[in-house]
Amino acid sequence: MSETESIKAIKGGEFLIRETQAENIFIPEEWNEEQLMIAETCTNFLAQNVVPNLSRIDEQEEGLMPHLMEEAGALGLLSISIPEQYGGFGKDFKTSMLVTEKLGAGNSFSVAFSAHTGIGTLPILYYGNDAQKEKYIPKLASGEWKGAYCLTEPGAGSDANSGKARAKLSANGKYYLLTGQKMWITNAGFADIFTVFAKIDDDENLSAFIVEKNFEGLSLNTEEHKMGIKGSSTRQVFFNDCKIPVENLLSERQNGFKIAVNILNLGRIKLGGATVGASKEVITSAIRYANEREQFGRPISKYGAIRYKLAQQAIRTYASEAAIYRASQNMEEATEMYMASGMDEIKAKLKGTEQFAIEAAIIKVHASESLDYVVDEGVQIYGGMGYSAEAPMDRAYRDSRINRIFEGTNEINRMLTVDMMLKRALKGELDLMGPAQKVAGELVSIPDFSSAEDEGLFVKEKKYIANFKKAVLMVAGAAVQKLMTQLGKEQEVLMCMADMLIELYVSESLQLRLEKLVSLKGEDAVKEQLNMMRVYISDAAEHIAKSGKEAINSFAEGDERRMMLMGLKRFTKTEDINTTQARRNIAAKLIEENKYCY
Numbered sequence: 001m002s003e004t005e006s007i008k009a010i011k012g013g014e015f016l017i018r019e020t021q022a023e024n025i026f027i028p029e030e031w032n033e034e035q036l037m038i039a040e041t042c043t044n045f046l047a048q049n050v051v052p053n054l055s056r057i058d059e060q061e062e063g064l065m066p067h068l069m070e071e072a073g074a075l076g077l078l079s080i081s082i083p084e085q086y087g088g089f090g091k092d093f094k095t096s097m098l099v100t101e102k103l104g105a106g107n108s109f110s111v112a113f114s115a116h117t118g119i120g121t122l123p124i125l126y127y128g129n130d131a132q133k134e135k136y137i138p139k140l141a142s143g144e145w146k147g148a149y150c151l152t153e154p155g156a157g158s159d160a161n162s163g164k165a166r167a168k169l170s171a172n173g174k175y176y177l178l179t180g181q182k183m184w185i186t187n188a189g190f191a192d193i194f195t196v197f198a199k200i201d202d203d204e205n206l207s208a209f210i211v212e213k214n215f216e217g218l219s220l221n222t223e224e225h226k227m228g229i230k231g232s233s234t235r236q237v238f239f240n241d242c243k244i245p246v247e248n249l250l251s252e253r254q255n256g257f258k259i260a261v262n263i264l265n266l267g268r269i270k271l272g273g274a275t276v277g278a279s280k281e282v283i284t285s286a287i288r289y290a291n292e293r294e295q296f297g298r299p300i301s302k303y304g305a306i307r308y309k310l311a312q313q314a315i316r317t318y319a320s321e322a323a324i325y326r327a328s329q330n331m332e333e334a335t336e337m338y339m340a341s342g343m344d345e346i347k348a349k350l351k352g353t354e355q356f357a358i359e360a361a362i363i364k365v366h367a368s369e370s371l372d373y374v375v376d377e378g379v380q381i382y383g384g385m386g387y388s389a390e391a392p393m394d395r396a397y398r399d400s401r402i403n404r405i406f407e408g409t410n411e412i413n414r415m416l417t418v419d420m421m422l423k424r425a426l427k428g429e430l431d432l433m434g435p436a437q438k439v440a441g442e443l444v445s446i447p448d449f450s451s452a453e454d455e456g457l458f459v460k461e462k463k464y465i466a467n468f469k470k471a472v473l474m475v476a477g478a479a480v481q482k483l484m485t486q487l488g489k490e491q492e493v494l495m496c497m498a499d500m501l502i503e504l505y506v507s508e509s510l511q512l513r514l515e516k517l518v519s520l521k522g523e524d525a526v527k528e529q530l531n532m533m534r535v536y537i538s539d540a541a542e543h544i545a546k547s548g549k550e551a552i553n554s555f556a557e558g559d560e561r562r563m564m565l566m567g568l569k570r571f572t573k574t575e576d577i578n579t580t581q582a583r584r585n586i587a588a589k590l591i592e593e594n595k596y597c598y
Contacts, residue, residue, distance in 0.1 A: 012330070012356040013421050015505055016469055017435045019462075022515035026094060026329035028321060029517055035095055041075060042102035050106045054395065057108050057231035060223060065112055065231065066146060066190045073143020077103070078117055082125065083345075086137040093335070093349075094328045097273045101324075104277025107399050108231030114274055115186040115232075116140070118267050120147020123195045124210060126346050127251040127259050132210060136193060148191035150182040150211075150237055151260055158412045161206055161257050165198035165239065169246070176200070176209065176249065178217070178242040188220055189233030196239070197256045206256030210248040217242030228398030265353050267407040268360040269331075272324050272367035275403055279317040279367075279374045282396050283596040286310060286381045291594055293383075300381075304580075307587035309377040314586055315532045316370040318598050323366065323509040327359040358420045361413040362502050368403035368410065375400040414498035415491060421501070422480065422487075436477030439470045443567045457523065461511045461537055464574050468504045468544055471571035475500065475551050478564060482555045496551035503540040503547075510536055528589045529598060531582035538574055545572035 031039070049071055050057070056064055072078055081096035082088020100117075104110045121140045124132055124147075139145040156163040165180025178198055185194075194211040211218060221236035251259060287310060290301035300306050335352030339345055353360070379386035379393045386393040404410045425432040476497055483490055514533045517526050548568045556564055590597060 011429065012334075013358045013424055013430050015359075015508060016421070016472060016501070017430065017432065019466075020508065020512060022512045022519070025326045025509075025512050025516060027513045027516050028325055029520060031098065035098055038080070038091075038095065039098055039102050042077065042099055045072060045075060045077065046103065046106045046109075050109045054107060054231075058395070060189075060231060060233065065109070065233065068109055069112060069116060069146055070143040072103075072113060073141070077113075078121075078143050079141035080117075082121075082137060082141040086125075086133060087141045088137075093332045094325065097270065097324065097328045100270050100273040101277040101321075104274030105281035107278075107395055108229045110274050110278070111229050111232040111402075112187055114267075114270060115149065116147045118270050119149035119263055120187060120191070120193070120195070122266060123149070123208060123250060123259055123263055124193075126262070126350055127208070127255070128210070131247070132250070136210065140193065145192035146187055146190055148185055148187040148194045148237075149263075150185050150194050150196040152184050153181060154183055158409060160197070160260055163197065163199070163206065165196070167198045167200045167207065167209065167244070169200075170243070174246060176244045176246060178209065178211070178239045178244055180239050182237045182239075184224070185235055185237050187233055188235035188237050189223060191233075194218075194237065195250065196237075197260060198239075200253055203254050205254040206260065207253050208250040208256040208259050209244050210250055211239075211242065211244055215242055215244060227401060228395075229402055230398075262350050262354055264407055265357045265360045268364035268413065269324065269327060269356075271403060271407050272320065272360075272363035275367040275371040275400075276317060276321045276324060278396070278400065279313070279320070279371045280596040282371075282374050282378045282393070283310070283313045283317065283590070285392050285396075286313065286378045287590050287596070288594055289382055289385075291591060301587075301591045304584070306381060307591070308583055309381055310590050311535075311583035311586040313374045313377055314590060314596065314598060315536050315583075316373055317596070318529070318532050319506050319510045319536050320363070320367040320370045322513040323359075323363050323506045326509045326512065327356055327363060330359065331356050358417055358424075359505065361408075361417045361420070362505050364407055365410045365413050365417075365498075366502050366506055368400075368406075371400050371403060411491075411495070414502075415494045417498045417501055418476075418494045419488070422476075432473065432476070435469075436473040439473045439567075440477060442470070443474070443563050457518065458511060458515050460575065461533065464537055464541065465504070465508045465511060467571040467573075468500075468507060468540070471544055471548055471568055472497070472500045472504055474564060474567055474571070475548050478560075479551065479555060490554070493551050493554055496547040496554075499547040500544050500551075503543050507537050507540045528586050531585050532598070534577055535579050535582050535586075538577055538579060541572045541574045545569070548572070 049068055053064065076089055077099060079088035080091045080099050081093065084090045100114060103113050124136050140147050151160055153163045153165060165178065167176040167178040170177055178196065180198055192213050196209045196211045197206045198209065200207050217240045219238045224234040226234060290306050290310065291299050293300050331352045334355045335348045338348035338351050343351065375393065375397045379397050382391055382393050385391045388394065424430040479487055479493055479497065487493065510533050514526065514529055517529060545568060549565065552561060552564045552568065
């Protein structure tokens with residue numbers, strides 16, 4: 001592959017118009033020995049320090065969460081991706097994702113951990129000057145100091161740049177005096193360092209500041225009472241002419257909004273990893289309960305209705321995981337490419353993350369909604385006990401719900417997915433128009449009725465996925481052409497387009513995972529995983545067809561609508577498979593292993 005082709009192949013969003021080769025992706029079955037040891041350290045930490053204390057954590061026992069953070073810091077879990085010069089291990093992005101996933105099973109602890117290692121630390125690591133990084137990063141890496149991130153305000157949530165917090169330079173020019181109110185601030189109750197966003201004077205855009213908890217003018221409200229993640233400290237933070245030394249301005253003036261956006265891109269894919277870890281834990285609990293609970297003389301795991309739920313939980317989780325590590329590898333490779341071109345390592349990491357912001361938004365939506373499905377069915381498998389606060393599903397169910405709001409609501413992320421894709425096309429970074437026009441021409445051509453039967457493993461699935469891409473291009477191309485500048489206001493259409501993109505990306509990620517897995521282990525060793533892929537793609541075809549139909553019916557009429565609906569039917573057609581038997585096979589393996597085992 002030439003250098004030009006290599007650069008082109010790793011662009012974010014190109015999954016819609018280019019075919020990815022299985023050998024070019026990373027799959028979780030490839031973890032090396034060191035990474036597996038790190039994962040085991042995370043699992044053991046939760047088992048020994050977090051799980052026995054879940055009730056104490058939820059009661060926010062004074063000093064407990066900070067102590068747990070310090071214990072995690074002592075094991076190096078807070079500094080996996082921190083450069084060695086600042087006391088970290090300097091591991092790659094995939095390894096940091098693995099830690100996030102494993103600790104994602106820690107309920108409220110995982111929220112405190114993710115907030116600290118992500119939005120609490122990375123703004124300073126990525127945007128701080130040398131003096132700021134030397135002062136703050138080693139103590140954040142060790143857990144001696146804990147981090148928090150202050151962006152949201154009572155009147156500024158999704159529209160973060162509309163915040164009213166203001167900073168002005170003091171008369172002597174030594175301080176910024178910050179006044180404002182921030183809310184829903186994770187870790188606020190015990191944080192030592194706050195990254196705070198505010199506008200200086202009448203600036204159009206936000207700036208960012210590093211604020212220490214003992215700075216004059218900073219105060220906290222009492223802990224919020226929340227539906228879930230009760231052990232996570234969440235408070236309002238008030239600034240009343242808070243004195244911030246001028247050297248604590250983070251990055252350049254008015255660069256705060258860019259900082260916030262880029263850190264959220266990282267937060268979105270990390271949240272996806274955490275929810276996969278939580279899903280696996282819930283599935284394991286559900287399997288064990290189903291094996292133990294007897295009704296009508298036998299374990300409920302013997303019944304088809306329960307097996308369906310267990311299989312579907314595993315399928316959605318396994319699919320989310322495939323997408324997460326595919327994108328993680330893409331981000332790493334993009335970072336390496338930018339560094340090879342001479343870019344500073346930190347800037348390269350930011351650029352690599354930004355390059356795959358579309359995929360990060362997709363993953364955030366899919367993985368958080370998969371966890372919500374998993375916990376809901378977990379409650380159902382437990383039956384009456386699922387509704388009891390004495391059983392694990394109570395906490396899991398309540399704790400899950402925040403993930404569809406964290407890091408930008410799923411609605412915002414859906415619209416961002418389409419918006420970013422179209423903006424890149426307008427800038428010439430993605431050639432969507434050519435492929436969309438080609439698909440439009442295909443609508444009036446004679447359909448290809450050839451069968452993929454007996455042409456080899458994955459041939460059918462690759463054809464289905466290629467057609468899913470055509471379905472998305474057809475709907476998106478027609479919507480842009482028909483609605484033009486009004487498309488941004490048609491949120492229902494955007495949501496449908498986003499759902500099509502999400503199912504496409506995850507389906508392809510899952511197919512590529514299985515293709516690579518078969519090359520590593522052989523077909524016979526991964527029969528249940530192949531079943532998961534086939535069931536997921538079959539379901540995805542129906543979801544894409546439904547979303548596409550809703551979108552088309554909202555803006556097309558007459559012959560145009562009829563032609564597009566026929567095209568959609570053609571592009572989402574899959575051969576019927578026995579999904580019942582496939583799910584039974586998947587569930588049987590889970591039940592035999594008595595845990596999530598994929």
